[in-house]
Structures are given as structure tokens and as C-alpha cells.
Amino acid sequence: MLQLYPLVKVGEVKGRYLTYSHIDKILENLGGKFQLKKIGESTLGVPVDKLTLGSGKIRILAWSQMHGNESTTTKAVIDVLNAFYTHEDNPVLMQILANCTICIIPMLNPDGATAYTRVNARNVDLNRDAKDLKEKESRLLRLVFDNFEPDFCFNLHDQRTIFSAGNTPNPASISFLTPAMDPERSVTPSRIKSMQVIAAIAEELNTNLNGQIGRYDDSFNINCTGDSFQSRGVPTILFEAGHFPMDYEREKIREYMAAAILTGLYAIASGSYKKMDFLRYFDIPENEKLFYDVILRDVLFKSELVDVAIQFKEVLSNNAIEFLPVIEKICPKLAFHGHREIQCYNSAIRLGDNQELSENVIVNKIYVNNEVFTINYENSYK
Structure with a gap:
């Protein structure tokens, strides 16, 4: 993906402030090749869309910008979708689309995106609403989850600049987590699968981000979306776009995040993740606030x-x-x-x-x- 990236980066999507109005025409264009569907509206009436692509048996659900001020993964998702749109003859991308059906919600919280806030228009953190489902956006995501019945989930976020990759002077440029599914943080079959996928992604990115890949704390919280979906037996992976030196607009990390998403998709599509020792997940240093x-x-x-x-x-x-x-x-x-x-x-x-x-x-x-x-x-x- 890193070799392909200059050809697929969508240049008009840039910077940290990213709202639905910045991507709606791009999604409409992508809808010419993939299945674009409005799944509902936000609290303030902004469309919440999903794109579905691929024809394979393995079903992967991804969503971005659940927190409105976390836009890096949305930029990366747009780039990944553009890669599939413009390079359909690429053998890696062909295998992903042949073996997987991918459903992506590029912007779950468009009201928060407009206001540049973590929360939605009713001042609720959607990532603490997975149990109560009080918010329209939370219910839309759950509806898609229930109807799509994914085999894997990608939960796409940004993290603050305060995090280090372990007790080191290296920033956590990208972090991962397989959320716990119970208070005991049991290592279950679904968690093992997501650990293997994360290990495969980290191995691929380590050449460029050596020492800058972190692992999030896995304390259990059933109100969090990842923990909730994992507790239902679906391997769920949290992606966190972090800080790269002097990359406050997160354009370099956008590139690595696009590579991480595609690497994860390919590891699942090819089945190569099954060869990974899941214990390598624990070799990734846990984030610290340093x-x-x-x-x-x-x-x-x-x-x-x-x-x-x-x-x-x-x-x-x-x-x-x-x-x-x-x-x-x-x-x-x-x-x-x-x-x-x-x-x-x-x-x-x-x-x-x-x-x-x-x-x-x-x-x-x-x-x-x-x-x-x-x-x-x-x-x-x-």
C-alpha cells in the first residue's frame, strides 16, 4: 500500500477539520462502482452513509469518526476506497474483494465532525453508548451490525499526542487493541483472531514505524462499542491514529493508517493472519502517557x-x-x-x-x- 499510496491519496480531503460536506461528493462518486446507501440521519439531520464493496464470504464492518474530532481514519478510509475504485486490477485488492464483503461507515458522527467535538449534538460520547443505545447514531451502527452480521469489525479512531509506545521516547504513531469481552479480559477465540490480525499489521508496518506502534489498555467496559461487539463473539480491532513527528495535520499518519487498514483486510482475505502467533500481540508495548x-x-x-x-x-x-x-x-x-x-x-x-x-x-x-x-x-x- 505504501508504494501505491501516492497514486490513491485523495488530495482534496486534507487537514484535521473534516465534515460530511467535505466527503459527500466523493462518496457519491464512489457509489458509481460500489453500493452507497444512506442508513439514516444524525441528530441534526445530516446523512449517515455506508459503502459496501466486494463479493466474498468473509464479512468485515468498519466505521470511522464515531468521535467527530477524530478525522484521520476517515481520510485513510477515503484513500483505501479510492484504491479499490482506481486499481481494481491490483492482485492484492482483487483478492480482498473476491474473498470479502466490506461494509464501511465513513462518518458515523457528522454533527460532532461539524462542531469538531468528540461527542454528538446531544453531548453524548457514542463510544459509551453501546449498551443503552440512547443516540440515533449508536442505533444506526447497531442496526448495520445486526443486519450485516460481520465476521470482523474495524473500529477506527484518533488518539492524542500524549501517548508513547511503552516506556520509551517514541510516540505511539499508531496503536491497536483487541477489546476485552469480559471483566476478566479472557483470551477467547474471537480475541485470538483479532490479536493475530493486529500482529500481522504490526509486522508489516514495523519497517516504517519501528518502535512507534503501541497497544491500548484493554480494561473492559461494556458501554464501549468494541467491547460490546467483541462480547458478541465478533473479532474486533481498534485502530488509533496517533502522532508522527511534526505531523499535526496527520497527513503522514493518514498514509500509514491506510496501509494498516489494507494490511488488515489482506491478512483476513488471504487467511495469512492464521499463521501468526497471537502472543506476538503482547510484544507490542502498551501505551503510556509520557x-x-x-x-x-x-x-x-x-x-x-x-x-x-x-x-x-x-x-x-x-x-x-x-x-x-x-x-x-x-x-x-x-x-x-x-x-x-x-x-x-x-x-x-x-x-x-x-x-x-x-x-x-x-x-x-x-x-x-x-x-x-x-x-x-x-x-x-x-
Whole structure:
């Protein structure tokens, strides 16, 4: 997929802010070759669509943007669909379509996508609504699940920049999970299958993401969609698009996520996942929260040396995402890593606009002696 990717990337879909209006015409075009169907509407009346492709016996259900502000996997899904649309003679893609029937919901929470929020229009996290099914979008997903009767599920998400791949200085650029199906986290046949698929994906991606693949915590929560579907005996895989160095628009991770999705589909279609030792899943390091976006090291502050941790707050402004640098923590010798680190060499610093150095302050620039450092990340897709 990585070799094919430049040919299949859908260039007009880009950046972090992705709404239904950005993809509806693309889905309509894909519907010329695949089966496009409106399965219902969101709380605010925006269409929720599904695309079905392939003619095989193995049934795979995937959904993206269950959380409205998690758009990377939707971009990757569009690229994957475009690969099937434009390269139907590719032997790998041909085998997937011959052996699998794939049902994809590209954007489950279009209201959250428009507002750039995790929750839907009624302020409910759909990934905590799998048991109660209070929300329209949750009921639509369950309806598709019940009618489609999948053999595998792909649950597609984004994760924050705070995660490391284990206790390492490496960001968790992509993470996976086979959700638990009970409080005991039993290793059941359905979990073993999804562990094998994840192991196959990790093996394929490891060449490019060595040390940057993580494993999510598998604490059981029946209100979560993945746990709910797994408890019904359907092997379910959580995909989490994370941070790649200086890739805040998540265009590079979009590429790796597309490769991960296709690798998973091919492992299932070819049956190659069955040869994987499921225990290799546990070789993937479990995620830890060891990162800030920026750390200022060795700052002289009130007569002592401290580190200053800054985290970007994502804010929707004029139909684009701004990354506001907020000081989260000031303390000596922070035992964390920064995606960017600035050495201040035991010097006092000044903030822009005559601000005082304190937590919860937005800081766009800092002055260290005679140097000026720009902290804010400039979104190139405004």
C-alpha cells in the first residue's frame, strides 16, 4: 500500500477539520462502482452513509469518526476506497474483494465532525453508548451490525499526542487493541483472531514505524462499542491514529493508517493472519502517557530551575483547526518527553505580550536571551 499510496491519496480531503460536506461528493462518486446507501440521519439531520464493496464470504464492518474530532481514519478510509475504485486490477485488492464483503461507515458522527467535538449534538460520547443505545447514531451502527452480521469489525479512531509506545521516547504513531469481552479480559477465540490480525499489521508496518506502534489498555467496559461487539463473539480491532513527528495535520499518519487498514483486510482475505502467533500481540508495548507537545528545559524561574510543559489545545476557528499552546505544568526535571524540546540553558524566559509565566497561559512565543522561539503550530490548511 505504501508504494501505491501516492497514486490513491485523495488530495482534496486534507487537514484535521473534516465534515460530511467535505466527503459527500466523493462518496457519491464512489457509489458509481460500489453500493452507497444512506442508513439514516444524525441528530441534526445530516446523512449517515455506508459503502459496501466486494463479493466474498468473509464479512468485515468498519466505521470511522464515531468521535467527530477524530478525522484521520476517515481520510485513510477515503484513500483505501479510492484504491479499490482506481486499481481494481491490483492482485492484492482483487483478492480482498473476491474473498470479502466490506461494509464501511465513513462518518458515523457528522454533527460532532461539524462542531469538531468528540461527542454528538446531544453531548453524548457514542463510544459509551453501546449498551443503552440512547443516540440515533449508536442505533444506526447497531442496526448495520445486526443486519450485516460481520465476521470482523474495524473500529477506527484518533488518539492524542500524549501517548508513547511503552516506556520509551517514541510516540505511539499508531496503536491497536483487541477489546476485552469480559471483566476478566479472557483470551477467547474471537480475541485470538483479532490479536493475530493486529500482529500481522504490526509486522508489516514495523519497517516504517519501528518502535512507534503501541497497544491500548484493554480494561473492559461494556458501554464501549468494541467491547460490546467483541462480547458478541465478533473479532474486533481498534485502530488509533496517533502522532508522527511534526505531523499535526496527520497527513503522514493518514498514509500509514491506510496501509494498516489494507494490511488488515489482506491478512483476513488471504487467511495469512492464521499463521501468526497471537502472543506476538503482547510484544507490542502498551501505551503510556509520557508526552507533551513542547517542553522548555532548564528555565530559571523564581530562583530555581524548572521545565515548562506545553500542550496544544485544538480549537475550531474559521473552518480550520488552530493549535493553541497552553502551559500545562511547571516543575523541576519533568520526567516526560516533548515532541519538541527547547533548551533554555538555565536562563529566564519572557513570554510574548508581557504575559507572566504560569500554568494555563497561552504562549505563542518565548524569548530566551536574544533568541525568539515560536511555539504555536501554524496550520497550513487554513
